[in-house]
Amino acid sequence: MEQERTIRAALLGAGTVGKGVYKLAGLLQEDIVKKTGARLVIDRILVRDKNRKREGIPAEILTDRWEEIAEDEGIEIVIELMGGIEPALTYIQEALRRGKQVITANKDLLAEHGAQLFEAAAGQGCDLHFEASVAGAIPIIRPLRQSLAAAGLTEVMGIVNGTTNYILTKMSEEGMGYEEALQLATRLGYAESDPTADVEGYDAGRKLAIMASIAFNSRVTFPQVYTEGITKITAEDIRYAKEFGYAIKLIGMTRLTEEGIEVKVHPMLIPDQHPLASVRDSFNAVFVHGQACDDAMFMGRGAGEMPTASAVMGDVIDCMRNILHGSCGKIGCGCYLNLPVKPIQETASRFFLRLQVTDKPGALANIAGILGNNSVSIGQVVQKKSHNGVAELVIITDSVRERHFNDAIRILEGMSVIREISGIIRVYG
Numbered sequence: 001m002e003q004e005r006t007i008r009a010a011l012l013g014a015g016t017v018g019k020g021v022y023k024l025a026g027l028l029q030e031d032i033v034k035k036t037g038a039r040l041v042i043d044r045i046l047v048r049d050k051n052r053k054r055e056g057i058p059a060e061i062l063t064d065r066w067e068e069i070a071e072d073e074g075i076e077i078v079i080e081l082m083g084g085i086e087p088a089l090t091y092i093q094e095a096l097r098r099g100k101q102v103i104t105a106n107k108d109l110l111a112e113h114g115a116q117l118f119e120a121a122a123g124q125g126c127d128l129h130f131e132a133s134v135a136g137a138i139p140i141i142r143p144l145r146q147s148l149a150a151a152g153l154t155e156v157m158g159i160v161n162g163t164t165n166y167i168l169t170k171m172s173e174e175g176m177g178y179e180e181a182l183q184l185a186t187r188l189g190y191a192e193s194d195p196t197a198d199v200e201g202y203d204a205g206r207k208l209a210i211m212a213s214i215a216f217n218s219r220v221t222f223p224q225v226y227t228e229g230i231t232k233i234t235a236e237d238i239r240y241a242k243e244f245g246y247a248i249k250l251i252g253m254t255r256l257t258e259e260g261i262e263v264k265v266h267p268m269l270i271p272d273q274h275p276l277a278s279v280r281d282s283f284n285a286v287f288v289h290g291q292a293c294d295d296a297m298f299m300g301r302g303a304g305e306m307p308t309a310s311a312v313m314g315d316v317i318d319c320m321r322n323i324l325h326g327s328c329g330k331i332g333c334g335c336y337l338n339l340p341v342k343p344i345q346e347t348a349s350r351f352f353l354r355l356q357v358t359d360k361p362g363a364l365a366n367i368a369g370i371l372g373n374n375s376v377s378i379g380q381v382v383q384k385k386s387h388n389g390v391a392e393l394v395i396i397t398d399s400v401r402e403r404h405f406n407d408a409i410r411i412l413e414g415m416s417v418i419r420e421i422s423g424i425i426r427v428y429g
Contacts, residue, residue, distance in 0.1 A: 005037065007320050009077035010044035010069040012091060014054050014062070017105060017132070018045070018081045020309030022057055028313065036320040044069050046082075070094050077319055079312060080104040089113055096120040096128070101328055103315045105132035105308060111206035111222040114213065118333035125329035127322055129315035134207040135160050135284045137307030138300040139314070144214040144288075145331055151290030153215045157253040160207045162282035162302045163191045163198040164230050164250040169280045172238050172247065178231065190282055200229035201250060201265040208252035211286070212263045216256050218339040220263055226344040228266035237423045240354065240394050241269050244380065247277040248425065260340035262347045269352050269396075269427040345403040350379065354423035355393040355412070359386035363417045364393065370415075374408035376400045390419055396427055 011018050025032070025042055032040050043061050046069060047054075050062040066087070069075055078095040080102065082088045088109055092102050097120060104110070110117070110133055121128040131141045135158070144153075159165050163185055170181040182199070185191040197203045205225040212220040230250050241248050246269035254263040270277045275297050279285040284302025289295050301307035322328045357363050368378060377398040384392040397405070412418050 004033070004039055005324065006039045006041055007077065007323060008075050009040060009042045009079060009316065010046065010072075010075050011042055011079050011081060012046045012069075012088070013081035013083070014045050014047050014057060015081065015083075016305045017308045017312065019054065019056060020305035021079060021081065021312050024306065024309045024313050025316070032317060032320070035317055037324055038320055040316065040320065042079075044072070044075065066091055070098060075100060076323060077101045077103065077316065079316065080106055081312070082106070083108065085109055085112065089117075092117060093120050096124055096126050099124050099126060101127040101129075101319045101323065103127075103129045103312060103319060105130070105312060107133040107203075107206040107210060108222075111209040114210070114221075115219055115333070115335070118335075121329060122332050127319050127328045129319055130210070131315050132308050132311035134210055135286060135298070136300070136302040136304060137310050138284055138286065138298050138302060139311070140211065140286050140298050141214065142314075143298070144211060145334065148288065148290060148293060148296075151288075151293035153256070153288060153290040153293075155253070155255045155289040156208075156211050156215045156286065157251055157276070158284065158286035159249055159276060159279050160252050160284050160286065160302060161198050161201075161204045161250060162284055163195060164201075164204075165279065165284070166190045166282045167199070168230060168233070168238075168248055168250065171233070171235060172242075173280075175235055177235055178233060199231055201227035204250060204252045204265045208254055208263055208265055211252075212254040212261060213335055215254065215288070216261055216337070216339060217334050218261060218337040219335040220254070220261060220341060224263060224341040226264040226266070228264075230267050232423070233267055233425070234423065237352070237354065237425060240382075241352065241425075243382070244269070244352075244394075244396060245272050246270060246352075246427070247272060249276060249279070251276070251428070256339075257342070259346070260342045262342050264344060264347065267425050269425055271428065274428065345406070346401065348399045348401050349405075350399050350427035350429055351376075351395075351397045351405055352423065352425040352427050353393075353395040353397065353421070355395070355418060356420040356422055357391050357393050358417045358419060359389050359391040360417070363391075366415070366417065367393070367412065370411050371395075371397070371408050374411070375404040376408050392422075399429075
């Protein structure tokens with residue numbers, strides 16, 4: 001009888017996701033044998049403090065020395081779940097140089113150093129899998145790289161941060177203010193003690209850089225992504241958006257245009273009938289459009305111990321199959337183009353504009369004139385009743401280049417009739 005093949009793996013990191021991966025690997029051990037033809041053994045886990053007990057993980061497989069993993073030729077797969085840039089970058093590069101297959105959930109690393117990691121993987125004919133780096137349990141990386149490879153993708157947009165989606169859901173459905181919703185998200189564990197990366201759009205921006213690079217076969221890095229967060233969104237913005245038939249979501253959007261790639265993260269008014277408008281709470285969703293595939297949407301849990309662990313283990317199973325069939329490294333970087341990334345000023349959007357205006361004859365006409373003189377056409381406008389001599393104007397513009405819209409705003413800011421510019425949010429379409 002043929003002896004069962006064993007594939008040894010090491011985990012880098014035993015945090016929330018690391019513990020989930022180790023647990024899931026144990027639960028699925030017999031399924032993995034049947035699905036791959038080999039048994040997975042995770043027998044090394046790199047941690048900062050190996051003396052600290054970790055529930056469900058045997059103390060004898062913990063190590064605080066990377067060299068024990070790097071120099072062990074029997075370890076074929078390295079699963080990096082540490083996060084951050086260093087030492088993860090150094091460890092992954094060394095693992096690849098030594099011919100080990102790598103699986104990572106590290107969006108920060110891929111969004112800034114993806115090119116050199118793929119170069120290192122290609123040099124050794126190794127796998128570099130990263131499904132868990134974007135949108136947790138939602139399969140989006142593999143579909144973009146494989147299933148949709150012939151789709152002629154032109155747009156990828158989505159809700160890829162559960163914290164901000166939860167906050168905006170509470171503001172929309174329960175009338176909470178931003179700070180109240182953030183405090184609730186923090187108490188429930190949806191938001192970190194320092195929520196900056198989430199609420200300012202940086203987390204979504206890193207995920208978008210990864211998706212844009214794959215979708216359009218051209219390297220996009222995080223510093224090239226325009227990011228704007230949700231901290232200025234108010235209950236009033238949400239209320240007026242509803243009046244116009246929109247929901248407000250933090251959207252990551254990348255488009256392929258004749259002038260290059262647009263890639264940006266910002267709050268956006270989404271029409272109620274759009275599939276993304278109904279994505280609630282901490283759920284994530286990614287919507288894609290292609291010349292051949294038309295529209296498709298992927299939705300599910302975007303974070304958490306077991307959802308993210310499921311994406312990691314999906315990569316592990318794929319990697320094990322490649323090892324057994326001698327096909328590691330068959331899908332490389334794919335960034336064979338060198339397309340420009342458009343500056344945000346050269347992109348076009350529709351805008352939602354909320355103004356506090358002195359209530360006197362001709363004010364609206366003056367505002368409309370300034371907008372028109374700067375190529376900003378008004379699509380919809382609502383004027384609310386005045387209070388203490390101040391009226392509120394809510395305007396939705398037609399599509400306009402950002403630089404023209406910003407020119408108009410600078411002039412409006414200097415008008416004596418404008419008491420306050422209370423809100424500016426982009427509108428989908």
